[in-house]
Amino acid sequence: MTRTVADTVDSILERVEEQVDDPDLAFDVRTARQLVVLLGEELDLAHEAIDDADIDEGLREDLRELGYLD
Structure with a gap:
């Protein structure tokens, strides 16, 4: 499975959430x-x-070069 930026950010936030004691935070x-x-x-x-x-x-190749397409 490919990890996306969203997956990575979620993993980081998950670790932070586990360490936060303040319910509001x-x-x-x-x-x-x-x-x-x-x-x-x-x-x-x-x-x-x-x-x-x-x-x-x-155009599709240009979008790939700019990182909009895989």
Whole structure:
């Protein structure tokens, strides 16, 4: 399984959450983790839309070079 940036950020936040004793801060960290998951899902949808789009191969290669496509 490929680890994404969102997965890495979530793992970091998970470790922080385990060490936080303040309930308010723990809530904030859990909320941040949920938002990271949401952003990862939105990014996946965007990648799928680009993959399904009728895009010129030159533009597709430019998007790959810029890091927008795998």
